[in-house]
Amino acid sequence: MPELPEVENTRQYLLRSGLAGQRLGAPEITWAKTVREPSVGEFIEGVAGRTVTDVQRRGKYLIAPLDDGQYLVLHLGMTGSLRIHDAGREPPPMLRHLFPLDDGRELRFIDPRKFGHLWLLTDPADAMSKMGPEPLEPTFTIGALTESLAARKAPAKALLLEQSVIAGLGNLYADEALFLSGIHPERTANTLSDDELSGLHRAIVTALTRSVAAYAAARDAEWPDPPTALSPWTIPRAAGEGCPRCATTVEMIRVRGRSSWYCPACQPKDVT
DNA sequence: AGTACGTCCTGATCGC
DNA sequence: TGCGATCAGGACGTAC
Numbered sequence: 143m144p145e146l147p148e149v150e151n152t153r154q155y156l157l158r159s160g161l162a163g164q165r166l167g168a169p170e171i172t173w174a175k176t177v178r179e180p181s182v183g184e185f186i187e188g189v190a191g192r193t194v195t196d197v198q199r200r201g202k203y204l205i206a207p208l209d210d211g212q213y214l215v216l217h218l219g220m221t222g223s224l225r226i227h228d229a230g231r232e233p234p235p236m237l238r239h240l241f242p243l244d245d246g247r248e249l250r251f252i253d254p255r256k257f258g259h260l261w262l263l264t265d266p267a268d269a270m271s272k273m274g275p276e277p278l279e280p281t282f283t284i285g286a287l288t289e290s291l292a293a294r295k296a297p298a299k300a301l302l303l304e305q306s307v308i309a310g311l312g313n314l315y316a317d318e319a320l321f322l323s324g325i326h327p328e329r330t331a332n333t334l335s336d337d338e339l340s341g342l343h344r345a346i347v348t349a350l351t352r353s354v355a356a357y358a359a360a361r362d363a364e365w366p367d368p369p370t371a372l373s374p375w376t377i378p379r380a381a382g383e384g385c386p387r388c389a390t391t392v393e394m395i396r397v398r399g400r401s402s403w404y405c406p407a408c409q410p411k412d413v414t
Numbered sequence: 415a416g417t418a419c420g421t422c423c424t425g426a427t428c429g430c
Numbered sequence: 431t432g433c434g435a436t437c438a439g440g441a442c443g444t445a446c
C-alpha cells in the first residue's frame with residue numbers, strides 16, 4: 143500500500159508529468175467524505191483557478207503549494223493512486239475525483255477503498271507538526287529513534303507504524319525493517335539494546351532507500367505509465383515461503399490487528 | 415500519557 | 431456454480 147516509497151514515486155511522477163505550472167479547474171469530488179478540510183464547497187471553490195507551483199512530500203502526504211499561498215494536501219490512504227491523463231482518455235475503474243488541468247489533461251484520483259483524503263490548508267506544516275522525522279533525511283538519527291522508543295512498552299512493530307515516531311513507514315516496510323534488523327515484531331520497544339536500535343535505524347534507511355531506487359528504475363523503464371506499486375522487499379508475505387536468508391518457513395502473527403510476517407529463526411522473540 | 419481496539423470502505427479470495 | 435464470510439490496513443476516535 144502507499145507508504146513513503148510509493149508516495150515519493152507518485153510525487154516524482156507528478157513532477158515529471160508537468161503538474162507544476164498547471165492551473166486547476168473546479169475539481170469533481172464524487173465522495174464528499176474524502177475532503178477533510180475545509181467544507182467540500184469551500185475546497186472546490188478554493189482550488190478552482192489556482193496554479194500548482196510544486197509537489198512536495200511529508201511522510202505519506204503529498205503537498206502541492208498553490209499560487210495563492212494555500213496548499214492542496216493529498217493522502218492516498220491504502221488504495222489510492224494518482225494519474226495524469228488526457229481528458230478524453232477512458233476513465234479507469236474506481237476513479238473517485240478529478241482535477242481538470244488547463245492544458246487539456248486531468249489529474250485523476252483513483253481509490254477503490256475510499257480511504258484517501260484531501261485538504262486545502264493555509265499552514266500544512268502546523269497541521270503536520272506532530273509527525274516524526276523523515277527517515278531519509280539527516281534529522282532521522284539513531285538518537286532520535288532511541289529517544290522515541292525508550293519509554294515505550296508497546297511492541298516495536300506497533301511503534302514503527304506511528305507517524306509521530308517515524309514519518310512514512312507502513313505495515314509492509316515496518317515488517318521489512320524488522321526483518322533486516324533481526325527484531326521480532328512483538329519485542330517490547332524499551333527492551334531493545336543499543337545495537338538493536340542502531341541496526342533497526344540502518345534497516346529502515348536501507349529498506350526505504352532500496353525501494354525508492356526500485357521505483358525510480360521502474361519509472362524510467364515504463365514511462366509514461368510507471369507502476370504505482372512494486373514489491374521491493376525481501377521478507378515474503380505468503381504462507382509456506384522460505385526466509386531469503388536462512389530458508390526457514392516464514393510465519394505471520396497479528397500485531398495490533400496488522401498482519402506481521404517474520405522469520406522465526408532470524409527474528410527470535412526471546413533474546414538471551 | 416500510553417496502550418489497545420473498532421471504524422471506515424470495497425475488491426479479491428475462500429469455504430461450503 | 432454461487433453466495434456469504436473474511437481479509438487487506440492508514441489514520442483517527444474512543445475507551446481504559
